[in-house]
Amino acid sequence: MTKLRVVSVCVIRSQKFSSSKKIQLTPWDLQLLTVDPIQKGLFFRKPNPEQPKELAKSSSEIINRLKVSLSDTLNHFPLLAGRLIASKNSDGTSSFFVDCNNEGAEFNYVTAPDLTVDDILEQTYVPKIVKYFFPLNGVCNYEGVSKPLLAVQVTELVDGFFIGCTINHCVADGTSFWHFFNCWSEIARSGDSNLIVNKPPVLDRWFPEFVASPIHVPLSNEHVHDEFDLPLLEERVFHFSKENIAQLKAKANSEYGNDQKICISSLQAVLAHIWQSVIRCRCGTNANEKFSFKLLIGARTRLQPHLPEGYFGNAVHFVNVTTTAREMLEHDSGWAAMQINKVVSTQTHEEVMNFYQNWVKNPKIVKKSEVVANSLIASSSPRFDVYGNDFGWGRPVGVRSGAGNKHDGKMTIFCGAEEGSIDIEACLTPETLHAMGQDTKFMGDLSVKIEIA
Structure with a gap:
């Protein structure tokens, strides 16, 4: 060892x-x-x-x-x-x-x-x-x-x-x-x-x-001593190439986006593809059980006027996309991407201000025990300049996150080393991750080959 x-x-x-x-x-x-x-x-x-x-x-x-x-x-x-x-x-x-x-x-x-x-x-x-x-x-x-x-x-x-x-x-x-x-x-x-x-x-x-x-x-x-049991967890990095992402986005938009003049983004298509696979692969899932996908929404460019460039601090809050296992499994990933798109599109200047004002009136400290049940959480962004960090002896060859805030369903998003690609670091139970590796819809839909980063 x-x-x-x-x-x-x-x-x-x-x-x-x-x-x-x-x-x-x-x-x-x-x-x-x-x-x-x-x-x-x-x-x-x-x-x-x-x-x-x-x-x-x-x-x-x-x-x-x-x-x-x-x-x-x-x-x-x-x-x-x-x-x-x-x-x-x-x-x-x-x-x-x-x-x-x-x-x-x-x-x-x-x-x-x-x-x-x-x-x-x-x-x-x-x-x-x-x-x-x-x-x-x-x-x-x-x-x-x-x-x-x-x-x-x-x-x-x-x-x-x-x-x-x-x-x-x-x-x-x-x-x-x-x-x-x-x-x-x-x-x-x-x-x-x-x-x-x-x-x-x-x-x-x-x-x-x-x-x-x-x-x-x-x-x-209650907040300081927020104790809860975590199952045994594993992490795996799934690499989506630029071509993989383009196919997923095109399929989602052809089915749900274009007719309604809505454009499902590349990231929304990728996250929906993962979300569906997790629900398919989790053992013992009740069809009527509710699942949520918690997304961190950035406020910098949603506020009017925008926060100043270089604003250093937090400017994010959570939103929930909620559905049942039955609904997810009866539809394809384009439908799931549309549910994400609908919630994200509501996050206007007014919604950001509502969150801010309501929080001041009734402060709510995030409790880890409240976010781990039947939910995925997506954090980070493929827009961050990860691979441009050259300290003087060459560009990085890989990125990983630590143990902080990890639970069953944590999805950490990174840009891939190749331009236009995305890496998703998935933290799930070993059983779910293994089943995802065998999930032909996830690994092979649209002839998409999802590689290990």
Whole structure:
């Protein structure tokens, strides 16, 4: 069995810390207090010694470059070097803000001396050891009052590196997570500490006029001690090529989209294809049993006017697409895609504002135990720039997520390595995943060959 060896643990701080900025949290941020941080990471091949000198770096040079560039990046993202501050209110509620006090981010350097990159990427199921490539396992977001809001672990394999990043979900959503990651890799590659890739982060949170901050949150022991049993789970990455996706989208639109002047998107077609297979393959499914597909809806471009480019924080909320097993199995995936499309299309500026206003009146903290029953949850996006993260020795060759927020039905969406492709990291019971591998409709419909990423 592979054993990981901890080489070093240190704290990385911004070298340009000046004053302690305080950032109040919004409903989008506060709803995630009791769930897990975001955990995503990338595999890289080691530089070939025969490459040009500027690329042929030793392990120690790479680790040092990552540390220095992380410090430089924190100059632009000071909240990631800060901590959450919780204050008690006279009405028994709590309020939270981020103190950009430069207490620092955690940086771990670990080695896996007998493990190669292909030992991970070429397996049908994601090896269990991958979850140990991430720091801060088992830490909930509200613990950011004493734990780092950002922690990085660099795991050196025989022929590569895995850079795993854990970011407190109260301070960043997926868009912000990859914004930070993109900036870090750009600064590391260029050696320019003043460089900001694409856009500078906008750190101040957005509050509409009708909301007074700080927001009062009734955080109870019921939320903090939200315990529940999880079944044995496995993970498998399904790769949809550009051609696969085009076929699924065309079929869905020919059956349900075009006649109603509605365009089912590529992602909606892919998610519907997976949703149907999961329901077909789950053992003991009652035909009248209700199933929901929970989707994280981004608000940045739905608000009018849009949130500023580079807005750093959360700007997402859940919507539910609900149906019964019978309805799903009596229709094809185009129908399922249409159900997703209908719900997503309702998410206008007015709906986003309604969510925001209603949450302030009646704060609802997400409980993990409430989202795991008979539901799939899709998170992340194929639009994030995952494979553009070159730290100076080449592009990544694979992406994986950590153990945070995993349950039976969690679907993590990534862009594929090839342009126009999509990878879906499916977390399900072993029985369901095995049955999906044998599901001819899923694996072979329309002559679509779904590959293992």
